[in-house]
Amino acid sequence: MTPTASGLRQATAPGGGARRQPAQIEIGRILNVGSSEALISISKTIIRDNKLHLAQIGTILKILTSQSIVVAMVSSLQIGATDNEGENDGCMAKLSILGEITTNPTTRETKFFRGVRTFPVVNEAVYAMSPSDLQLIFARENTACIEIGRLQQDSSIVAKVRTDDMLSKHFAIIGSTGSGKSCTVALVLQSILNANPNGHIVLFDPHNEYSKSFGARAEVITGETLDLPLWMFDFAETSELLTSDIEDQAREEDEILHDVILKAKRLFERANQSSDVSAQVNLDDIEYELQRATHITLDSPVPYRIRDVVKLIDHEMGRLENNSNLQPYKRLKRRIATLISDPRYAFIFRNQAKPKSIQDIMGPIFRLPVNGKPISILDFSSIPSETLNVVVSVVSRLAFELATWSKRKIPILLVCEEAHRYIPRDPSLGFASTRKIISRIAKEGRKYGVSLGIISQRPSELEPSTLSQCSTIFSMRLSNEVDQNFVRSAVPDGAAELLAFLPSLGTAETMVFGEAVNLPMRVLLNNLPEEYRPHSSSASFTKLWTHDTATPQLMHGVYESWKKRSHASDVNLPPQTPHAARPHSVQTQPAPRAVAQQRAGSPGYPAQPHTQGGQAHAQPLTKGQALSDVKRLLNAAFHKEN
Numbered sequence: 264m265t266p267t268a269s270g271l272r273q274a275t276a277p278g279g280g281a282r283r284q285p286a287q288i289e290i291g292r293i294l295n296v297g298s299s300e301a302l303i304s305i306s307k308t309i310i311r312d313n314k315l316h317l318a319q320i321g322t323i324l325k326i327l328t329s330q331s332i333v334v335a336m337v338s339s340l341q342i343g344a345t346d347n348e349g350e351n352d353g354c355m356a357k358l359s360i361l362g363e364i365t366t367n368p369t370t371r372e373t374k375f376f377r378g379v380r381t382f383p384v385v386n387e388a389v390y391a392m393s394p395s396d397l398q399l400i401f402a403r404e405n406t407a408c409i410e411i412g413r414l415q416q417d418s419s420i421v422a423k424v425r426t427d428d429m430l431s432k433h434f435a436i437i438g439s440t441g442s443g444k445s446c447t448v449a450l451v452l453q454s455i456l457n458a459n460p461n462g463h464i465v466l467f468d469p470h471n472e473y474s475k476s477f478g479a480r481a482e483v484i485t486g487e488t489l490d491l492p493l494w495m496f497d498f499a500e501t502s503e504l505l506t507s508d509i510e511d512q513a514r515e516e517d518e519i520l521h522d523v524i525l526k527a528k529r530l531f532e533r534a535n536q537s538s539d540v541s542a543q544v545n546l547d548d549i550e551y552e553l554q555r556a557t558h559i560t561l562d563s564p565v566p567y568r569i570r571d572v573v574k575l576i577d578h579e580m581g582r583l584e585n586n587s588n589l590q591p592y593k594r595l596k597r598r599i600a601t602l603i604s605d606p607r608y609a610f611i612f613r614n615q616a617k618p619k620s621i622q623d624i625m626g627p628i629f630r631l632p633v634n635g636k637p638i639s640i641l642d643f644s645s646i647p648s649e650t651l652n653v654v655v656s657v658v659s660r661l662a663f664e665l666a667t668w669s670k671r672k673i674p675i676l677l678v679c680e681e682a683h684r685y686i687p688r689d690p691s692l693g694f695a696s697t698r699k700i701i702s703r704i705a706k707e708g709r710k711y712g713v714s715l716g717i718i719s720q721r722p723s724e725l726e727p728s729t730l731s732q733c734s735t736i737f738s739m740r741l742s743n744e745v746d747q748n749f750v751r752s753a754v755p756d757g758a759a760e761l762l763a764f765l766p767s768l769g770t771a772e773t774m775v776f777g778e779a780v781n782l783p784m785r786v787l788l789n790n791l792p793e794e795y796r797p798h799s800s801s802a803s804f805t806k807l808w809t810h811d812t813a814t815p816q817l818m819h820g821v822y823e824s825w826k827k828r829s830h831a832s833d834v835n836l837p838p839q840t841p842h843a844a845r846p847h848s849v850q851t852q853p854a855p856r857a858v859a860q861q862r863a864g865s866p867g868y869p870a871q872p873h874t875q876g877g878q879a880h881a882q883p884l885t886k887g888q889a890l891s892d893v894k895r896l897l898n899a900a901f902h903k904e905n
């Protein structure tokens with residue numbers, strides 16, 4: 264059945280046998296009107312009857328014209344303005360004109376369109392929208408949508424976002440710290456996964472926030488389980504990892520690396536062909552063979568072993584005639600030795616003896632096959648922050664390659680939490696390759712089926728062209744004016760006026776702009792059940808300061824892991840009881856029954872809790888636990904349940 268717009272019926276067929284419509288609530292009258300804005304004076308009755316909430320900022324109103332219903336949103340409100348009679352108790356509102364509802368005279372179909380053909384005139388009445396008017400604008404039955412919450416203006420209307428429009432042209436979730444971005448990420452991705460159980464989503468999680476947010480549907484990959492060997496890095500990424508920060512030195516080292524990596528790849532390939540990967544070879548003997556042009560280039564995704572690289576560096580050093588040129592070789596060897604001995608870099612150097620195949624490396628990250636876990640969470644909390652950029656570059660580049668070579672058969676969504684960290688506005692910060700690949704995905708990803716979700720609390724510190732490529736923006740509370748201005752330039756609808764009230768949005772409240780919604784909408788987001796909420800990054804100072812959490816056992820674990828990280832020491836930690844290993848009275852998970860009860864009341868959420876992130880906290884520290892375990896332990900203490 265075609266929905267009817269209450270106002271339009273009255274406007275187009277006044278009195279003429281139309282169904283009886285509920286009384287219209289007049290909000291005010293137009294004082295002046297421009298091409299995209301109108302100023303209205305709010306009726307005294309509305310003020311007197313305390314109904315100003317009907318015209319609060321973000322509310323959608325309608326103006327009846329002879330041909331259509333013009334739809335506009337309140338973008339600012341001035342209380343105490345001088346009214347027509349010169350008194351100062353008036354109230355004015357500025358409206359952004361957004362679209363119109365018209366009825367096709369032949370088919371009698373009533374539809375909402377963006378843009379306006381018939382403009383209202385001065386003194387025309389402005390009315391509140393009825394639920395059926397709102398339904399007409401926001402209901403989208405024929406297109407795949409996700410439901411994220413309810414309209415702030417009328418909680419009977421479900422807020423829907425068109426999934427394909429949101430994903431194909433990228434989306435961004437921005438807002439000040441604590442405004443609810445991470446919860447929105449979890450809500451949005453949960454809704455996508457509910458409808459698309461065979462998705463391919465990769466979530467970059469720099470703070471280990473999301474490990475419990477998707478339950479059994481997520482493959483959580485930590486620094487301990489990640490396998491991203493050096494041979495999957497392209498030359499720029501390898502160089503970023505292995506060479507000095509000093510430009511001149513890096514240039515010398517690059518030249519050596521270039522040569523030895525190419526040879527190491529050919530060496531591996533040669534050994535592989537002779538099915539003797541561990542062959543000890545005399546490099547002098549095969550030098551000529553390795554130099555010959557082969558199909559292998561520097562960036563071919565072909566394995567090589569780091570020990571061959573070191574061997575080749577030694578070999579090159581031995582051939583030098585002038586000893587004063589040894590320094591770059593020594594620096595490279597030192598850096599490689601340091602990285603190999605640092606457990607935080609184990610994800611790059613594991614399985615050296617028998618490198619994994621490209622399928623085995625890509626499979627878990629990009630969910631190939633999905634195996635019931637359509638999302639992988641790359642928990643980067645234990646990966647050194649200086650390496651985070653390189654890892655993001657590698658994974659993003661692999662996503663792009665995969666999408667390109669699969670000819671759009673495997674669409675992938677990359678969700679970048681804290682995106683300002685790896686695609687910063689300032690080109691001298693961050694890593695050029697990360698910036699290049701993410702902005703390439705932002706510009707060309709749509710053609711290949713790679714989508715970006717950019718999450719940031721500092722949009723002004725984000726590379727601006729990437730943000731402007733996001734055609735759907737969820738803007739949460741945003742108090743910083745510089746950040747607001749950046750959003751304004753990225754907002755696609757010309758609805759920039761509406762951003763004025765971003766500082767006043769509540770937690771878990773968002774404005775959604777752009778391609779994936781019919782009109783900008785102010786949404787009260789669905790409540791994310793407690794057990795699926797990302798860990799908040801703020802510590803409970805007052806709770807943790809009520810008792811002494813720094814037990815000798817805890818501190819022993821902290822210092823040992825710290826030391827181990829720096830010096831790769833292999834220290835036996837003393838046996839500890841679970842009670843001693845975690846601060847007194849810390850509960851890391853709600854009681855199982857409570858979880859079950861909460862979950863039972865949460866349709867659409869995963870059936871089983873994902874225990875990897877939570878239950879592990881209750882275990883005693885054992886030999887060989889890395890800093891990340893202690894971090895998790897502390898995290899659990901910080902975010903303990905009440």
Ligand SMILES: Nc1ncnc2c1ncn2[C@@H]1O[C@H](COP(=O)(O)OP(=O)(O)OP(=O)(O)O)[C@@H](O)[C@H]1O
Nearest residue numbers: 440441442443444445446720771788789790791799
């Ligand atoms: N949709 C929601 N459902 C339930 N609680 C929510 C929701 N959105 C926000 N919250 C509450 O607000 C708190 C902060 O939200 P969240 O951690 O998502 O903010 P953030 O913007 O990601 O903060 P930060 O910038 O520090 O990462 C949450 O811990 C939760 O209590």
Ligand SMILES: [Mg+2]
Nearest residue numbers: 444445446797
């Ligand atoms: Mg967050």
